Amino acid sequence: MFNDENENVNLLSPPYDGVNMEVQILGSWIFTHGDVDGLCAGAIALAAYPDANVFFTHPYGLEGDLHEAKDADRIIICDIALSESHLNGLLKAFSKIAETSELIYIDHHPLPEGLSEDEIAGVVVHSLDSSASELTYRFFQSRIDSLHARTAIMGAIGDYLDDTPLIKRLLERWDKRTLYFESGLLIQGIEGQKRNYDLKRSIVYNLANKIPPSFDRMLVELAIQNTHLEEIAIRELRDRAKLYGNVAYILNFPFSHGKTATYIRGLTGAMVGLAGEERRGMIDMSLRASSQKIDLNRILRRITPHLGGSGGGHPMAAGARVPKEKFMEFLRELNECLRGID
Ligand SMILES: [Mn+2]
Structure with a gap:
């Protein structure tokens, strides 16, 4: 029910900032998590459907956000756990959407106790063993450029899930030191940027267009600043x-x-x-x-x-x-x- 980063718990996202709902409602919508795994999974989904709208949500916001998107042709949800406290509403929303639209739910968080995959409407891609990025990559592999193996690897590193059989195999085709550098920039760069959806959306678009994090100077600068703050924190934590x-x-x-x-x-x-x-x-x-x-x-x-x-x-x-x-x-x-x- 909780995402890995617990700071999302009380986050009331304004997911439709600056978007005119009247004109954007049709087409494909991607709902994803704002952490590195979510950004990379969202980017892979966006590469598969380049005209899609991308929004950031979290387990407690998903139900409300789905309501706003109910007329979309296609909804892809990545890296969002199904919250126990919203489960009934969510399952109903899924069923309703799946009647008229294509619904793809991709996630790797444990399902609420007692719920099995086939009780969830739509296409369900679920595994506890891989990152959402890896699952999204596997699902859309035939639709996207093979360079997106890199996007999947970076997302997997973000969730400490880079030792799976597929990610290890994909890593062999790259220089892993460079990819750890790039994913490090991404991880450190978005630290503390919880609600900076403009930054996150631009990261998703860059990744979908196969532009690595190091090409975004602002992200690089943020990564360095956050890494220095982290160093100060480490020194304080020793005594506290x-x-x-x-x-x-x-x-x-x-x-x-x-x-x-x-x-x-x-x-x-x-x-x-x-x-x-x-x-x-x-x-x-x-x-x-x-x-x-x-x-x-x-x-x-x-x-x-x-x-x-x-x-x-x-x-x-x-x-x-x-x-x-x-x-x-x-x-x-x-x-x-x-x-x-x-
Ligand atoms: Mn994840």
């Missing part, structure tokens, strides 16, 4: 991370939650790193695990609801929110679930 059992955590540290969680896990050697912030009485957080033996998605889905919160995501990278006064209890239960895993 707290340990509770096997969990390293920090609250209200003004830096990317995902990266902060990764760093405090690494700096302390803890099994799980957690970075969160207080927002309207809740603690919103990102968590990162150190081992494939830990399934954060399963653990968080199990322990958060009875604390009055919610949580989930990928096995090693997930998000959660719990009421502020339940946070220590949450840490206790999380540790309980980590017991016995080495």
Whole structure:
């Protein structure tokens, strides 16, 4: 239900900024996530349908956004988890759209518990093992230039999913050092640019046109600035991370939650790193695990609801929110679930 980057949770996207709905409503629409995997998946879909409109959304905004696009001829959704809390509405919206339009749903987040792929209307491309970019590349491969193998690789790196059989095979045809440089620019460049949809849309158009990130001077500049901020954050985090059992955590540290969680896990050697912030009485957080033996998605889905919160995501990278006064209890239960895993 949560995307990897938990900061999207409260994001109310204005997805139709500057677009005249009256004239844009027909044709193909691409809805994608604003992280690197989402940008690359969206770019591959755009390469397959170059006239498509591209919009950025997130699990909590998808239902409303689909309503706006209900008259489109074709809707392609990439890298957006199906939110448990919106599931009924989403499934209905999917069915309604699939009656009159082509609907393609491409994603790699775990499906809500109890839901199987064939209960989702439209064409469903779903796998937990690959990035959305890889899945989108595989699906549209016959329609796009083979250079887009590179776009798929960059998206996969963005989601730490570059060790899959296909991505490894594709990487052999490139110099991987150059591709890691390009994807590094993309990853570092969009850091902190959550709602900068103009920047993100231009990145998607460039990628769809096979223009690598290094050709965008503004992106390069942002990447360098963010990397310097990250270096300052790393130095501060060494002294500020707290340990509770096997969990390293920090609250209200003004830096990317995902990266902060990764760093405090690494700096302390803890099994799980957690970075969160207080927002309207809740603690919103990102968590990162150190081992494939830990399934954060399963653990968080199990322990958060009875604390009055919610949580989930990928096995090693997930998000959660719990009421502020339940946070220590949450840490206790999380540790309980980590017991016995080495
Ligand atoms: Mn993804």
